Amino acid sequence: MKMLRGYLADFVSLLFPELCPACGASLVANEHIICSDCRYNLPYTNFHLQADNIVAQQFYGKINVEAVYALYYFNKGGKVQSLMHHFKYKGIQQIGNLLGNMAGTQLMENHIFNTADLIIPVPLHKSRLKERGYNQSTCFANGLAQKLNAVVEDDNLQRAIATATQTHKSRFARFENMQEVFMVKHPERLVNKHVLLVDDIVTTGSTLEACGIELLKIPGLKLSIATIAYAQ
Structure with a gap:
């Protein structure tokens, strides 16, 4: 049989x-x-081996971060773009969990990332979440958590305002578009925690920066960032 x-x-x-x-x-x-x-x-960045990597430099003077990481380089028309398209728009949620596991395997050997207490995905607005059916950043976060022995908290950082797409906007326009978009519902749960903030793709970093500004208002919070891809 x-x-x-x-x-x-x-x-x-x-x-x-x-x-x-x-x-x-x-x-x-x-x-x-x-x-x-x-x-x-696929084009791995190996940013976990470089404290002063090019993505981390995007946040210098803007928000205080412990470490910043991206698994892959993202190039228009490349294989990573195809992978991300299937993940975000074709409903293949397992891609996020797998990539989270792969990233977590790298990061569990890093002395900064492996001290994360909580993993917080960049939230979607409830209207976008209803339309898509899942938050791709949460899928990635769940895969990371399995390797880093950290807890995913996906209901605390919230997107209060539905923003227009960031595509084709300048860095300043992207940052302006993200002003006062995010809020922390239960800040007391994050006091003195090391938070790993995760997203799918980082380009200018404006979304992550806006999230970071809100999170870093919390006393004693330390912030690190991990994404699936860095768009060059």
Whole structure:
């Protein structure tokens, strides 16, 4: 019976092959969500090895951060863009959990990130959440938490205002668009905590900066940032 199920699974995969969301290649036996070639060869940043990396520099003089990280470089038309498109708009939530696990494996060896008490995803407005059905940053956060032994708190930082899309806006316009957008519902739960704030893609950092400004109003809070990708 087990052999028969195996033959049936092979037959179904021939008719309806699972495709890697990054490169479009058919997944073979023992490959899960992302093909082996992409797992090894997507453009990793290795920012966890660089305290003074280019993403961290975006926040200098704006908010006080302990460390900043992105798993991949994001280039228009590249494989990471395809991966993120499937994750955010095709409903493949498992991508976020997998990437969170992969990022967490790197970060658990870092003496700053592995001290995070709480992981807080950048929130979606309730109207956007209803439309999409899930927050991609929460999926990523859940995967990270499994490796970092931290708790995901996704109901405290809230987006009070639905903002217009950030695409094609300048850095100043992006920051202006994010003013007074976020609020912390239960600040007392974050006092003296090391918070890892996570998002999917960082470009100018304006969204993360706006979140950070609110979080850092809380006494004793230390802030680190992790994202799936950095858009160059």
